[in-house]
Amino acid sequence: MRAPLIDWSPPQSSEGKALVVGEVRPIVHVGDPVLHHPCEPVTRFDGELAALVDDMFASMYAAEGVGLAANQIGVPLRVFVYDCPDADGTHHKGVVVNPTLELPGLGDRRLDPGEEGCLSVPGQYAPLPRADHAAVHGFDADGVPVTVEGTGMLARCLQHETDHLDGHLYIDRLPAKVRKRVLAAYEQAKAAKEDISPL
Template identity: 70%
Template structure:
């Protein structure tokens, strides 16, 4: 079965700014949803996608991205919880980050360079994914989405304003107004 690419939900849409509901049923509907999520992520040229980014209020995300060693890792995590290093084990990576829900804009977001995400697979079996490099950033970014946070919420006010301005410019260029009177 192949998924269907769905439109990406953009910043400002309520489903992106509130915590998502836990998945309670591990069934064919969930499998179809994740197939659509992968199709949507690939169509948008992303490396991760949370369900609310296609308008679905459920705690599940998909990913297909490299770790620090450039090994691609692909999967699904349902009802994720994030475990981040603390104290002397914590090192921050302040790489630039972008988001399919805020297209055309990027900003440096300091995040731990390692992350461990616990959750469940599509059958309800427990899974744990440990990430480094971009995979660590992806695990954190997608879990944030499911908690109702976007990467712009981690930015200071001035940088956030600039990123949202860049997004508005990108959106206006991608969707110019039609002729007068057209809808």
């Protein structure tokens, strides 16, 4: 997930050195089949999973995102990472493996009408009402059960990343006309970038 107009910098130590490990992988963009099919559950909590999580954090920070699902770097597994604030400004960072999303019942649900963006649809934002409170239940990278509960941007992030793992992009939830406009703007920006030749 990409947050509109965020002040972002990679996490650093007290000496000013970056605290990111892992390899930066390219972000997969809308249209790639890996983004449009449900991901497979993780069955092994091992070094390979730990390395994937490290790569996901590195890739998310390099792209200046606040959340990233595994299929956004081409790996169709039910894993996402996040590093973003809640409605009170408290920062939350972590990983959830095999998440299930829990939202308030319709009678108790309040919607946040804010804008949403996505690293897989770069540069494009659109208003998308989301529940202002959400929780996910799953596991950490060691297989220990976890529950992450959030409000504000964190709630939006939990919903956005779980959607990714179910094979959906945020644009799939937009009204048809808005979705068409967002995709047209994305394609136009992509074409303009491809037309720029190096000096």
